[in-house]
Structures are given as structure tokens and as C-alpha cells.
Amino acid sequence: MNTYDIHIKNGEVIDGTGAPKFKSDIVVDKGKIIGVFPPNHDDVREKSEKHFLSSFKARNTINAEGKIISPGFIDVHTHDDHNVFSDPSMTCKISQGVTTCIVGNCGISLAPFSYKGDVPAPIALLGKSDNFKFPRVKDYVDEFNNNPSTVNVALLTGHSMLRVEAMKGEFDRPANSKEINQMIDNLMLAVEDGSIGMSTGLAYPAANAAPTNEIIELVKILPKMNGVFTTHMRNEAIDVIKSVKETIEICSSTKVRTIISHHKCAGRDNWGKSKETLKLINEAKQNNFLDLDCYPYTASSTMLLKSFVKRADKVLVTWSDNYPDVSGQDLNDLADNFGLTIDETIDKLYPAGAIYFQMGDDDLNRILKFDGSMVGSDGIPGDRHPHPRLWGTFPRVLGKYSREMKLFPLEEAVYKMTGKSASVFGLEKRGTINIGNFADLVIFNPDTVIDKASYQSPMLHADGIENVFVNGKMVWQNNLSTENRPGMFLEGKKFN
Ligand code: ZN
Ligand code: CU
Numbered sequence: 001m002n003t004y005d006i007h008i009k010n011g012e013v014i015d016g017t018g019a020p021k022f023k024s025d026i027v028v029d030k031g032k033i034i035g036v037f038p039p040n041h042d043d044v045r046e047k048s049e050k051h052f053l054s055s056f057k058a059r060n061t062i063n064a065e066g067k068i069i070s071p072g073f074i075d076v077h078t079h080d081d082h083n084v085f086s087d088p089s090m091t092c093k094i095s096q097g098v099t100t101c102i103v104g105n106c107g108i109s110l111a112p113f114s115y116k117g118d119v120p121a122p123i124a125l126l127g128k129s130d131n132f133k134f135p136r137v138k139d140y141v142d143e144f145n146n147n148p149s150t151v152n153v154a155l156l157t158g159h160s161m162l163r164v165e166a167m168k169g170e171f172d173r174p175a176n177s178k179e180i181n182q183m184i185d186n187l188m189l190a191v192e193d194g195s196i197g198m199s200t201g202l203a204y205p206a207a208n209a210a211p212t213n214e215i216i217e218l219v220k221i222l223p224k225m226n227g228v229f230t231t232h233m234r235n236e237a238i239d240v241i242k243s244v245k246e247t248i249e250i251c252s253s254t255k256v257r258t259i260i261s262h263h264k265c266a267g268r269d270n271w272g273k274s275k276e277t278l279k280l281i282n283e284a285k286q287n288n289f290l291d292l293d294c295y296p297y298t299a300s301s302t303m304l305l306k307s308f309v310k311r312a313d314k315v316l317v318t319w320s321d322n323y324p325d326v327s328g329q330d331l332n333d334l335a336d337n338f339g340l341t342i343d344e345t346i347d348k349l350y351p352a353g354a355i356y357f358q359m360g361d362d363d364l365n366r367i368l369k370f371d372g373s374m375v376g377s378d379g380i381p382g383d384r385h386p387h388p389r390l391w392g393t394f395p396r397v398l399g400k401y402s403r404e405m406k407l408f409p410l411e412e413a414v415y416k417m418t419g420k421s422a423s424v425f426g427l428e429k430r431g432t433i434n435i436g437n438f439a440d441l442v443i444f445n446p447d448t449v450i451d452k453a454s455y456q457s458p459m460l461h462a463d464g465i466e467n468v469f470v471n472g473k474m475v476w477q478n479n480l481s482t483e484n485r486p487g488m489f490l491e492g493k494k495f496n
Contacts, residue, residue, distance in 0.1 A: 002056045004029040005472055011064025011443065013038065014411050016071040016418035016432040021411060026069055027058070028439040031472035031486075036435055060474075064443050067466060070414045071431050072099025072440030073394045074421040077230075077261055077293045077376025079103065080153070081110035082131045088149040089481040092381060095461035096394040096451075097442035099470045100490065102425060104156035105261060105378070106232040107201025111140035112190050113161045117169045120206040121303045123160060124351055127382055137193035144489045150475040152440070154427060154490040156199040156230055157190040159183075159218065160206035171206050180217050187218055194491040196425060197227035199261070202234035202243075204303075212246055220254040228425055230259040230293075237266040237311055244277045248284045259424065260292040262378045263367050264300065264359050267311035271360035278370050285372060291424050293376035294367045296396045298359040299455070301380060301387035304331075304352040306343060312356035316455065318383040320352035328385035328456075353380065355387050355455065368397070368416075369407050374424065375417040388458040392451030395462035399450030410446060427490055439472035 006028040013024045013036070027035030075093060081103040084090060093101060103109065108123050111134035119129070126132070134140040137155060144153060164171055166182040175183065187198060200215060201207050219229045229250070233243035244260070251258035260281070265273040284290050301318060302308065309315055315331040326334055326349065335345040346352075367373060375397050379390030394417055402413040422431025429437045442465065449464030461479065468476035473486035 007058035018415040071418040083381035084149040099440035100152040107160035109158035257289040274363040304354040316355040318353040320349040388453035391453035396451035
């Protein structure tokens with residue numbers, strides 16, 4: 001009799017394609033899904049039974065009665081570049097059912113980077129200068145393979161890193177052609193080394209002076225459909241529509257698969273603009289590959305910057321190098337306590353991070369529900385008092401937005417965090433429950449799954465995530481992480 005690693009019994013499967021759930025057992029061996037037994041899907045059943053001509057034994061049998069078995073969630077928007085090394089348990093993510101993190105978003109990536117001068121905002125979100133020790137993506141991949149985390153990792157190359165390096169810190173102007181050529185060489189090398197594409201952070205000082213054409217010159221070398229392009233757009237507030245148009249121009253002139261990062265309409269004056277942005281995106285989707293990611297909260301978070309503070313209803317400080325104790329406090333209260341103006345307070349605290357309450361629920365619901373949207377946390381792991389999205393994003397979409405608010409069925413919620421994400425980012429044999437796929441799996445309770453992290457207590461793990469497997473190894477059980485570190489570095493498929 002054959003013996004296999006894991007037999008998950010009696011659960012209901014949501015397979016990550018958006019298809020209706022079905023009752024089925026799942027069998028896992030050597031890191032892969034080798035058996036799926038749905039009663040009404042004869043084609044799948046027949047494929048499975050080639051492996052199971054006789055009965056079998058399993059080293060680990062799990063009863064998933066009343067639970068959902070789904071593909072592991074893919075966090076398409078993270079800043080976990082350094083976190084996977086400093087906390088390889090990645091509890092903030094596996095406790096949500098996340099099994100793959102895409103790092104290097106918003107124009108900032110730990111690799112490739114060898115510039116030694118002062119780094120502009122927001123590069124400091126990835127930590128202190130000694131974290132930046134990977135001149136090539138290859139060096140980062142080697143480090144990860146030598147010290148894997150619980151989760152799989154795929155890496156975007158940050159445009160700001162290419163820029164600061166090629167321009168030797170003079171990022172305040174457009175790059176000249178020599179500098180663009182150097183960025184192109186470095187980007188090509190990064191993709192050859194295993195990066196899945198390029199990200200930008202055009203709203204930030206490090207990249208704001210880059211004209212559209214500079215971006216197009218770079219994006220167009222991402223061999224057609226081979227690498228992806230993700231963008232934290234130039235403006236997410238008063239000029240959000242203009243920024244969406246700029247993104248569509250880049251996407252349609254390069255034909256590269258494009259993802260708008262953490263799409264939002266920031267500032268009360270701009271609430272409602274998502275009707276127009278989504279219409280534009282939908283039209284562009286007819287002839288281009290254009291999608292977006294978002295997180296299920298109406299507050300954003302990044303560095304503490306004056307231009308961002310102005311349009312927010314309320315600002316919480318998440319960290320400050322000079323005043324570590326202010327983490328979690330309201331910026332207005334701090335200004336009162338210091339007896340300073342808001343601007344003076346920002347100068348005093350800087351470098352620092354903040355949470356900005358500045359989005360409307362209607363826009364958030366519309367964006368989350370949109371056909372082209374995926375779930376990405378945008379969590380910032382180094383913060384002393386992080387935005388709760390770091391620990392809560394995925395269970396919140398399942399529990400609050402799907403179960404309680406009925407914004408979409410559970411199958412669609414799962415699709416936005418698994419199958420859709422894997423196909424957009426080219427992560428092969430991930431994101432769906434299929435025979436031969438890697439066994440990245442989550443077992444969760446559909447009646448109780450919910451986020452617990454809040455703005456007051458942001459580092460609480462979710463309820464209802466029962467078991468999580470990465471490459472066939474259990475990483476989360478009984479509300480604790482295990483000792484396994486099975487994460488793999490994912491290079492992404494070559495499209496075309
Ligand atoms: Zn961003
Ligand atoms: Cu981000």
C-alpha cells in the first residue's frame with residue numbers, strides 16, 4: 001500500500017479559479033498536490049485515481065469537516081524584502097493564510113542596490129543601510145535559498161533603486177540617456193537573475209522627477225509579457241485620474257502586463273473618483289493586460305511626509321527614529337504636547353512613518369469588488385505600531401467583505417487572492433488546487449474567519465485560519481507557527 005504525506009478529509013474545496021466550492025478530499029505528497037477527489041468532476045477524479053488504484057495510507061490525516069480548503073493566499077503587494085530574513089517565521093503573513101509574498105513594491109526593493117550614500121524617502125521603509133547588501137538580485141536569491149522563510153517569495157525590481165544608483169543620488173531631475181541606459185542594463189540583469197519585473201513609486205521624492213518617458217524606456221525592455229510592471233502611481237489624490245491615464249499610456253505603448261498598486265482615491269475632495277478611474281481601467285483592459293491590487297482599509301500608511309498629512313482627516317504616527325515612544329499616537333496630539341505646529345512636529349519626528357485616514361468606504365468597496373482587482377496587504381513590517389493591514393488583510397476580505405457585507409461570494413474573494421494573482425504575476429503551478437500544483441494550501445473556517453488586528457492593537461493574528469501548508473509542509477497549526485521553513489524563491493513564468 002502506498003504511503004503519502006498528507007490526506008485532508010471531509011472539507012469543501014474552493015479551488016482558486018472562482019468556480020463554486022465542492023466537497024473533496026485532497027492528497028499531498030513530496031510538496032505537490034497529487035489527489036483531488038470531487039464527486040461531480042469526473043475529469044479531475046479520473047486523473048487523481050491514476051495515482052490511487054488501490055487504497056493508501058497517509059502520514060498525516062487532517063479532518064477538515066465544516067472547513068474550506070483553498071490555495072494559499074498570494075500577497076501581491078508587500079514590503080517584506082527584509083522581513084523574510086529578520087523574521088523567517090513570517091507569522092504576520094502565515095497567520096492570515098498567506099503562502100507567497102511579492103516583495104519589491106512601490107519602487108523600492110532590497111536588491112539590486114549598491115549605492116552607498118544617503119537614501120531618499122521611501123527607501124528607508126526597508127530598513128537601515130546595512131540591510132542593503134545585495135548588489136545583484138542573484139545575491140538576494142542566494143541569501144533566501146540559504147535562509148528560507150515559511151513563505152515563498154517573488155521579487156520586483158524597484159525603479160527608485162535603479163534610479164538612485166544610476167544617478168548617484170541626484171534623483172531630483174529626469175535621468176539623462178546615459179543614466180537610462182545604465183538603468184536598462186541593471187534591470188535586464190535583475191530579470192535574468194530572477195526578478196519578475198519592475199515596480200515604481202512615482203509619488204515619492206526618489207522617483208517623482210522621472211518623466212513618463214523614462215518609465216516607458218525601462219518598461220519596454222521587460223521582454224514582451226515576460227516581466228510585469230507594477231506602479232504606485234504619481235498621484236492618488238487630486239490627480240488620480242491623470243495618473244491612471246499615465247499608467248494606461250505606459251501599459252498600452254509597451255504592451256507589458258501592468259498592475260496599479262493599492263488603488264485608492266485619497267482625500268475627501270477626491271472621493272467618488274474611482275467611478276471614473278475604474279471605467280478608464282476597464283476600457284483599457286479590452287486591449288491591454290491591466291489589473292490592480294488593493295487592501296481592505298480606508299486608511300493608508302507610508303513615511304510621514306508633509307504633502308500626505310495635508311489631505312488626511314487624521315494621522316497616527318507609526319514610528320520615529322528620534323522619538324520611538326510616539327508610535328501609535330495622533331499627530332495633532334503630539335503637536336499640542338510639543339507646543340509646535342504640525343509642520344514643525346513632522347520635522348522634529350522625521351524620519352518617521354504614519355497612518356493616514358483619507359479614503360471613503362464607497363470607493364474602497366467599488367475598487368475591491370472590481371473585476372480586475374487582487375488583494376495585496378501593503379503591510380510595512382518594520383513599523384513599531386504598524387497599520388493593521390500587515391496582520392489582517394486577507395481574513396478581513398473573507399470575513400468582513402465577503403461573509404458579513406456580501407460584497408462578493410467567498411469563491412470570488414479567494415480568486416482575488418489566489419488564482420487571479422498567480423496568473424497575473426506568472427507564478428506557475430500556484431494559486432489553484434490542481435493535480436501537480438505545489439501544495440500551498442489553507443484550511444479555514446468560513447463561519448469564523450476574521451481579522452483581529454486594529455488601529456489600536458495592530459499586531460494580533462486573525463481568527464479562523466486553522467492550518468497553512470507551504471510546498472506541502474505545515475507552517476501554521478493551533479494558532480502557532482511551526483519550525484518548518486519551506487519557502488521557495490519564485491522566478492515567475494516567462495510569458496509569451
Ligand atoms: Zn505604494
Ligand atoms: Cu507599497
